[in-house]
Amino acid sequence: MERRELFSFLSSSVKEAVRETKEKDVVLRPPYYKDADAFATECQNCEGECASLCQEQIIVITEDKTPRLDLSVRGCTYCDECALVCPSDVLLVEDKQYIEASIVINQSKCLSWQGVMCFSCKDPCLDNAIDFKAMFMPEINEKCTSCGFCIGRCPADAIDILKVS
Numbered sequence: 001m002e003r004r005e006l007f008s009f010l011s012s013s014v015k016e017a018v019r020e021t022k023e024k025d026v027v028l029r030p031p032y033y034k035d036a037d038a039f040a041t042e043c044q045n046c047e048g049e050c051a052s053l054c055q056e057q058i059i060v061i062t063e064d065k066t067p068r069l070d071l072s073v074r075g076c077t078y079c080d081e082c083a084l085v086c087p088s089d090v091l092l093v094e095d096k097q098y099i100e101a102s103i104v105i106n107q108s109k110c111l112s113w114q115g116v117m118c119f120s121c122k123d124p125c126l127d128n129a130i131d132f133k134a135m136f137m138p139e140i141n142e143k144c145t146s147c148g149f150c151i152g153r154c155p156a157d158a159i160d161i162l163k164v165s
Contacts, residue, residue, distance in 0.1 A: 026163045028069040030059060031076065031099045032083035032091040039066040042088040050082035050091060058148070067091075069099065071148030071161065075124070078147070099146040102162040105138055109158035112136045121150040121159060 029039065030050060043066045050067050051059040056074040059067045059082060069076065076099060083091040111118040115136055122130045122138065129144035151159045 026101065026161050027062075028071070028099055028101055028161070028163070030067055030069060030082045030091055031078065031097050032080070032086075032093060032095050034092070034095045035090075038088075038090045040064070042090045043067065046086075046088060049085040049087065053081050053085045055079055055081060069148070071151050073152040075147040075149030075151070078145070099148070100164045101146045101148075102164055103140055103144055103146050103148070103150065104160050104162060105140060106158045106160050107137075109156050110138065110154075111156045111158070112138050113158075118155070120153045120155055124149040124153050 029036065033039070046065065048061040048065075048067070051061050056077060058069050058071060058074050058076060060070045062068055067082070078096070080093050080096070083093045083096070086092070105113075105121070107113040111120075112132070113136065117136070119132075122132065126147070126149065127143045127145055129141050130138050130150065131141050132138050146161075148161070151161065
């Protein structure tokens with residue numbers, strides 16, 4: 001095994017462990033619900049059609065049979081498919097909202113904030129929600145829909161998800 005392969009392997013292992021810790025801390029639901037309590041009661045008898053139909057494969061059915069979003073690799077396109085297939089009407093298109101999270105850039109981990117030219121977060125952002133000040137200082141602006149496409153693309157794992165209460 002070459003040195004580069006070793007460091008790449010170790011880096012990916014650490015990055016995965018950090019992501020798993022983050023995911024346990026923040027539970028994000030698909031953006032089509034009105035009553036958060038309905039997940040615990042109505043999803044128990046469901047086969048998880050929302051997860052199987054998700055185009056981006058970001059809906060994961062948890063141990064308690066409720067859907068949550070995993071934004072570690074891809075983001076939400078707000079395509080409505082999960083709401084259209086929900087048999088118990090927990091997810092409804094008319095209840096569509098942005099994902100209840102705040103996406104923030106951790107400046108101490110961000111490569112750009114450390115002077116390395118990196119646009120990994122900006123490139124996948126469909127909403128132009130990331131501005132760069134002076135070329136090296138990315139900031140999330142008010143256009144952010146919390147879709148999460150930037151999160152998995154960050155090579156430094158410098159984008160955090162904060163739950164909005």
